[in-house]
Amino acid sequence: MTRPAGCAALCGALWGLAVAAGLAGGQAAPPAPADAYLKLTAPWPDAETMQRRQIEAETRPLFAASDPLVVTFTADFTAVNKDRDPNSTRRFPGVLAVTAADGSMASTRVSLGTRGKARLNIRTCDVVPLRVDFVEGPPKGTMFEGQESLKVVTHCRDSSAYQRYVPREYLVYRIFNLHTPASFRATLAKATYVDSSSGRTTAGRHAIFLEDPDDVARRLNGRSVDLPHVPYRDLDLDATTRLALVQYLIANTDYDVNVPHNIRIVQDQARRLIPVAYDFDVSGLVNAHYAGVDPALGIASARDRLYRGPCRTAAELEPLLAQMRAKKAEVLALYDSLPELDTGSRREARAFLEQFYTTIARPDRIRKAFIDGCGKHIAM
Numbered sequence: 001m002t003r004p005a006g007c008a009a010l011c012g013a014l015w016g017l018a019v020a021a022g023l024a025g026g027q028a029a030p031p032a033p034a035d036a037y038l039k040l041t042a043p044w045p046d047a048e049t050m051q052r053r054q055i056e057a058e059t060r061p062l063f064a065a066s067d068p069l070v071v072t073f074t075a076d077f078t079a080v081n082k083d084r085d086p087n088s089t090r091r092f093p094g095v096l097a098v099t100a101a102d103g104s105m106a107s108t109r110v111s112l113g114t115r116g117k118a119r120l121n122i123r124t125c126d127v128v129p130l131r132v133d134f135v136e137g138p139p140k141g142t143m144f145e146g147q148e149s150l151k152v153v154t155h156c157r158d159s160s161a162y163q164r165y166v167p168r169e170y171l172v173y174r175i176f177n178l179h180t181p182a183s184f185r186a187t188l189a190k191a192t193y194v195d196s197s198s199g200r201t202t203a204g205r206h207a208i209f210l211e212d213p214d215d216v217a218r219r220l221n222g223r224s225v226d227l228p229h230v231p232y233r234d235l236d237l238d239a240t241t242r243l244a245l246v247q248y249l250i251a252n253t254d255y256d257v258n259v260p261h262n263i264r265i266v267q268d269q270a271r272r273l274i275p276v277a278y279d280f281d282v283s284g285l286v287n288a289h290y291a292g293v294d295p296a297l298g299i300a301s302a303r304d305r306l307y308r309g310p311c312r313t314a315a316e317l318e319p320l321l322a323q324m325r326a327k328k329a330e331v332l333a334l335y336d337s338l339p340e341l342d343t344g345s346r347r348e349a350r351a352f353l354e355q356f357y358t359t360i361a362r363p364d365r366i367r368k369a370f371i372d373g374c375g376k377h378i379a380m
Contacts, residue, residue: 057218106139153208166206222268244309251284311374
């Protein structure tokens, strides 16, 4: 196999990985990596199609909601919550009901699957996170119009503590949205779960609906690509640095852009690779009691901040940090704008965030946090 014409310089290393995997020598190779690498060099749709897709993604009604959605899921949740295999492809029939624009309840058939890894562990969560596929398309006139598949962050366990974690994580998504369009949009919901096998109803639980990864890519005028390995040199430098700085702000180390973990990769039409982060429940800002850290990182707890981004000079970091300082008031205002957040969570979060802004206010602290020792905890 020859290297495809039109492959930009940044995908040279990725194509080399494909060659090493046996694609160029005619050997059998797993289809997913092959498809992923070849997608990097695929032609783009025409400009009109790209613009139409971008506008459709940007205007999805689900993410225009200002108040939490009220939804009801009906399915055999006894069976759903037993499916703990991270590689499972099982799907369970269900019904999703949501309030329509005229105030009536509109229902549609869906299929539900479990997803994730850590939250599938029964020792972590009684209630599994969900993937919702719309079997016959969402009802017109509802907030789900235009959606095909969505991830749902559930409440994990039926305790007051776990109820508090969901709005905290929702606000982390909002923080990312303030700093970069290369982020997942999210909508908070109050969900009721009706178990069709037992008749049990669990009501009033917080949930988060996450934007479809393809819609994230369309908003960025690009496409989502699944890559098993991404060298740092092939990632957009400023986008990767900005992501790492926001991860430092929220004190999240549970991600990897090199071998993507809790990261989606978007390729834009300039062939740049842009990392997009998700899944923040073990961040210090959420402060879930079950949050832990990798001992290899050399930090004691999830509340300890650690920069894991590209090594940059103080001059290179300053424009990005200046943008973050300018967003401080909006970030803090998020914690006053959400009635679902309890007073203790609001006070704790604001104090934790202020620590970050104190750090980026002084050159000596900036050097200590982001420059001295940089590169120890990433694969460059």
